Amino acid sequence: MNLGEIVFNKLQELGKITSSEEGVTRFFLTKEHKKANKLLKTWMEDAGLKVKVDNVGNIVGEYRSAFENAPTLVMGSHQDTVKNGGKYDGALGIVLPIVVFKDFIKKVKTLPYNFKIIGFGDEEGGRFGTIYLGSKAVVGTFDYELLNEIDDDGVRLKEALENFGVEGNKIEESKIKEKVDGYLEVHIEQGPVLEDANIPVGIVKGIVGCHIYNFTFEGMAGHAGTVPMDLRKDAGVGVCSTVVEIEKYVSTVDDLVATIGKIDFSPYSINVIPGKATFTLDIRSSNDEIIIDSIQKIKKIAQNIATRRGLKLDIQNINKASSCNCDESITKILEKSILSVKNIDINPFYLYSGAGHDAQELKKITNIGMLFVRCKEGISHNPKESITPEDIEVASNVLTEFLKLYPNNN
Structure with a gap:
């Protein structure tokens, strides 16, 4: 079984964690969120990562390099979904790095940089209507006034954090302490551009x-x-x-x-x-x-x-x-990574993201890059959301090459 198939199967398993019969509904600080974190924790630990859940419900897997003063690379995306959403939006960007890292570290044994994978608890805002809460906490821009936001059942965010078992009055402790040298997010495109161009992956130029x-x-x-x-x-x-x-x-x-x-x-x-x-x-x-x-x-x-x-x-x-451009330092490594993948004949393809992403928040503290994976008919935020193991395999190979090249050209 290749990496693409492994990732695809894990995404099916994660997609079963939902509060709705139609599609996937996995909201912030719910029992489904906790169950998803538990499953991701198992996979992260199996990959050799040290795992914690921070005070806003993000799950963080970490590898520390043996090299002194090593730079830090972060990858990740969000585990939450919209109501009746799909299995791949957000989840791909957590599961793919876990599987690729596990395979890669077995071969190289050690990395010249620290590595983190973050499953952000809230990006979609489906429960409290305030998006990017997980990534805001990580970069240090979380506004404590948001603790007063109320969901449709009258539950305040502050209360929801307490019920989840984290210390919502200490969200500042979720901020990454060390300097982050780069952030890469893998995500389904959520649009039809890659399918129209008949290309499995694309490099994001910028985000609206x-x-x-x-x-x-x-x-x-x-x-x-x-x-x-x-x-x-x-x-x-x-x-x-x-x-x-x-x-x-x-x-x-x-x-x-x-x-x-x-x-x-x-x-x-x-x-x-x-x-x-x-x-x-x-x-x-x-x-x-x-x-x-x-x-x-x-x-x-x-x-x-x-x-x-x-x-x-x-x-x-x-x-x-705010709108933002992805950094040339990251996109150049992605470009070389695509060209380095064997057995595929594609040239680097650039496109813009019409959807928002956690990468926009990470831009406030580091260089960012994004890799898009083709999705059928560009459908997203919908139970019909669909990607193939073959395209995931291409993305896995690109990510493997990225881990090899980083941070030489950064």
Whole structure:
């Protein structure tokens, strides 16, 4: 059995850890998260890594080089999923390095650098709506105000950390202490570019910026049959009107996408006028100035609608991830790694990531690189998410070559 098949089989096993019957649902600080960490711990220890779970629920496997003043290379991705997601988004970037490292260290016995694999506990934000919590803790940018965020069941993040068995009041201890010289994340592409080019793997040039907001409209709840239409302060209609206008505006701006992923009406009853309504806005571009300018325009659109309808409006930013380029030092090693793989005839292929990744947070402390693996029809965040053992084998070989070459050209 080759490495690609081994990784593929492990991903099937990890994918069975889910709270949903359809697809994979594995949220942050849940029993599924804990069970996934337990399985990853077994695999990491089997690969010869020393393992710990930090105070934000990340699982970290570490190899310490015998060489004095050795540099540190980190690989990883996230173990959490969206609701009813797929088996490979995030998980590939944890399982693949574990399997490759285990095989590689048996052959070379020792490395001239320290090596860490991190399974970040929260990247998707599926439970608390705040993304990159795991990687923020690792780089030291975690905001303790986030401990007050509440999930759909009314559980605060602070309480969830306590229930998980970690010390949420000591999240700063999750920060990597030593200097990190490089970070590499392997990930499914989540888009159709590699499939269209008929190429199994690609090197990421850069990652788009992503800002996420909560918009909350407050009006007055009332009886659905007794309040005349012209006297209503309907927060639900305010939200719906705003969503339509946002789509109209965003459609006119190049290099910009926006998504309204969640809408909630309160009191959420058939015969009650919504007195409060909220929606989330996910807005992305490869140009941070476009995001900033567009947010200001969207805020004005929302405020004008609120004012016209006699509603109060509150807008809260819950995440800002700047666009970033991957570092040439890492991408050059990836390029050489692809060219060094035997029995495949592909040239290095570069592309951009339209999705956000933990790599954006790691960029704040080190050089970053990303390797994309082809996924069928570019489908992701969906139970139909699909990759092949053959493409994973190519990625495994590229990663093996990367471990050989690093850090000579860094």
